[in-house]
Amino acid sequence: MNDLRIALYQxxxxxxxxxxxxxxxxxxxxxxxxxPAGFDxxxxxxxRAGMDYIAAVTLTRHVSWExxxxxxxxxxxxxxxxxxxAAEPYTRFAFQADDILLxxxxxxxxxxxxxxxxxxxxxxxxxxxxxxxxxxxxxxxVVGEAMRQTGAF
Numbered sequence: 276m277n278d279l280r281i282a283l284y285q286x287x288x289x290x291x292x293x294x295x296x297x298x299x300x301x302x303x304x305x306x307x308x309x310x311p312a313g314f315d316x317x318x319x320x321x322x323r324a325g326m327d328y329i330a331a332v333t334l335t336r337h338v339s340w341e342x343x344x345x346x347x348x349x350x351x352x353x354x355x356x357x358x359x360x361a362a363e364p365y366t367r368f369a370f371q372a373d374d375i376l377l378x379x380x381x382x383x384x385x386x387x388x389x390x391x392x393x394x395x396x397x398x399x400x401x402x403x404x405x406x407x408x409x410x411x412x413x414x415x416x417v418v419g420e421a422m423r424q425t426g427a428f
Contacts, residue, residue: 279418280376282375283295283306284379285310289314298415305335306333310336313380318339341383344392353374355368357396357414358362359406362398363395364421365397372425378414
């Protein structure tokens, strides 16, 4: 059984979050939003980016990092953080079918205490001198690889 989840840590940009929700709906992946978000989750830009796909997403909102971590501890799931500070390329990482794939804020990633709690940290290799990919693009790349590896397609 494949039960991958996408977790967004305090997302900043409603359009990116809407795009990720649309991706999740189309691929059958659940999404966890760790609040506070940098926008109202009823934002029209979120709805525009997610279109009518948002209704098809299994979305869980966590009011804080601490609540998310308590929920995760109860589920026993591994937390895999995508980070520009990681060393292991996502294509060399061995994903599991029930991993939670965590993506940080567009403006700042995740704080050190969140980074330290991850069970694994992965990076998308980029051309020298480039900072980071758009969060929705990075999410699509990592989720696609995780689904390929775990036979979800």
